[in-house]
Amino acid sequence: MQSLELHSANASRPDVAILGGGLSGRLVAWQLVRAGLRVALYERGGADGSAAAGWVAAAMLAPLAEAAVAEPSIVAMGAAGLEQWPFLLEGLPDPVFFQRNGTLVVWHQPDRSEAVMFDRRMRANAPPELLRGGVERLSGQQLGNVEPALAGRFQEGWLLPNEGQLDNRQLLKSLGAGLQKAGAELHWHTAIDEGNVPDAGLVIDCRGLGARPVMPSLRGVRGEVVRIHAPGIGLRRPVRLLHPRYPIYIAPKENDLYVIGATELESEDMSPMTVRSALELLSAAFSLHPAFGEARILELNVNCRPALPDHLPRVQWDGKRTLRVNGLYRHGYLLAPAVTGEACALAQALLGGATAGRTLDWDTWRAGRPWPDLFRQTEA
Template sequence: MTVLVAGAGVAGLVTALTLAEAGHSVRIVDKAAGFGPSACSWYAGGMLAPWIEAATQDAVVKRRGVTAIDWWAERVPVTRNGSLVVAPGRDSSELARFARRAEAFEWLDGEAIAALEPDLAGRFSKALFFADEAHLDPRQALVALQARLAVRGVTVEYGADLAAEMKRHGGTVIDCRGMAAKPELPALRGVRGEMLIVRCADISLSRPVRLIHPRFPCYVVPRGDGHFMIGATQYESERRGPVTVRGTVDLLNALYALHPGFAEAEVIETGADLRPAFPDNLPRVVSDGRVIHANGLFRHGFLLSPAVARDVCEVMDGRQAEFSHVPDRQRQSA
C-alpha cells in the first residue's frame, strides 16, 4: 500500500526518502507551487552541530543528531570542516561557560584560529573548535533529495489539495506540514526566526562560526562564492512577516563583531519564518489513526529529521519510538 507524505520541507523529504529506501511505495504532496519561501526549511542555516547544541539543548538532540552527519553526507553535498565558537573579548567568561556544557571540542588560541580561518587572524584570542561537525546548504540539499527521490520514481506533487488526496488515498498518511498542522496539533507553537544572506568578496570562511550572543544562537555559515547566511533570531512570537529592524540590527551587529570587513558586504536576502516547536522543543512522531504526524523539529530540522524519519518507520511497524513518547504532561495537548 502506498504511503502518502504531506509536506515537502525537510521533514517530509527525509521521511519520504527513508520510506522509499526501506522499500515502501511513496507519494509526496505539497500545497505550494514549488520549493521556496513558503517552507520553513527554506530559511535554515544548515549547521549539523550536535556537540554545539549539547550546550543548550536536551541531551537527546545530540544523541539522535550525531548520526545525521553521515546520513546527509551519504546523500547530498556536505562540508565536513567542523565549526568554531568565538566570543568578543568582553564575553570570554561566557565562552568558558558555554564550553562547560558543550562536548567534543578543543580550545584554540589566536594562532590556531588564524591557521584554520586566516581571515579571523587577530580577531579572537580563544575559540572552541568542533572538528567533527559539518554543514550543508539547505536549499541545495533539499533539491538533491528530490533528485534522489526522482531516481526512485517519486516526484513531489506540488499544488496538491490534501483533503482531496486524503479522500482518494486509503492508506497511511505521514503529516509533515510543519506549522500548517497546528489545528490537529494544538500544542505546536511557532518560534520566529529571522535570517539574512550577504555577499562579501573580501572575507572567506571555511566553516560555520558561532558567536556567543546574549539573546539568540548567532552564527555565520559560508555558502560559497562569497555568500554567507547569518542566523538566526529566536523570538517566542507567531507573528509572520518580513524581518524586523531589531532582528536585522542584531544580526548585522553580530556579523560586524565577527569581522568589520563585512561592513562592505551587500545584503542580498532577508527572511523570516516560524519554527514548528512543541513545549519541550523536541520533535514528536504521533500516531492518530491512519495519520502519523512528524513535527516539532524546532531549530533542528536538518539535525533531527533523519532520526524522526527512522521513528516514523518504527511507528508504522507498530513499535514505540523515542520521539513517539509524549511526556504525560503534554499528552493531552499534543
C-alpha cells in the same frame, strides 16, 4: 500489552501518502521510495521547497554546539543524524554542498563569561563519547592557523572539529528532483486539510504548523536569517559568536555566500524582519570581520519553525493508519535524519505487519528503538 492492527492496502492506492513536502516530508518520501514503497507526496508549495520553513535556515549540523542550549536527547539524535547525512545524500540527482569541517566558537573578551556558561552547559548535555576529541581549545595564534580570515581578531576560542553543515536550498531542490526521478507521485501546489486526506495504506503527516488543527499544542517560533554575498573573506567553516543578547552564527556556503542568523524569537509573527534585528545580525557579523561591511545583502528572511511545549520532536501514531512527524523546532536539519528515519522504521513495521496479516505490538516495538520517548500513541 496492547497489540494494534493496520489493515493492508490494496493494489490501486499508494503504500504511503505524505502530507507536507518540506524537509521532513521530502526526507521521509526519499527514504521510503528507496526502500521500494509506492509514495505520494502532497505539498502546498512548489518543487523548489521555497514555501517550507526549511528554506529559511543555515542547515548547520552541530550537535556539540547545540548541547549548550538543547537537551541530551537532542544532542544524541543530532550526533546520529550527522553520521547519516552522507547516506541520505547518496543517489540524489543534483549535488548538495555538504561540509564536515567543524564549528568555530569565538567571543569578544568583554563577553568571556558567556563562553564559560556555554562550555558548562555543553559539557553537561553532551555524552562523553561526543566530547572526546570533539573540543579543541585554541589560543589566538592557533585560532588564526585554523581560520586565517580571523587571525589576530580573537584571543581564544574553541574548535568543534567533527561538526558540519549543508546547503539547505540545494538539498530541498535535489530531494524534489530525486523523488520525481524515482517515480514518486508528486502533487505540488496541493494543500491537504483534514477533510480531504488522500487514500493510502498509511498517511504520514509532515505539515509542520499546518498540522495544528490536529496537534493544537504546536506553536511557531520565529527564525530570522540574512543571506549576503561577501567575496574575499574566505571563512572555512561555520562560526558562532557568543554574546549575551544576540549570539549569532555565520555559515559560509559555496561561492562566497554567507547565512547569518540568531537562535529564535518566541513569536509567530511572519512579517518582514525589523530594522533592529537586521542591525544586530549585520553588526555582529561586522564585529567578527570588518570586511562584512562591504558585503551585499541578498535576502532578509523570516519563517516560523514548528515547536511543541517541551521543544522535543515527536512521531505520533493514531493506532490505525496515520503517523504525524512534527516538533523539530530550531533543530530541523540536525534532527531530521534521526527523526524521519525512525518514522520510516515505524511505517515499514506497520505496512510489513499488515501485509503479513500480523498485528504490531506497540509497546515492544517502541521499547526496542534507540529513542523510545520520541514516539507517542494517540487515539484516531
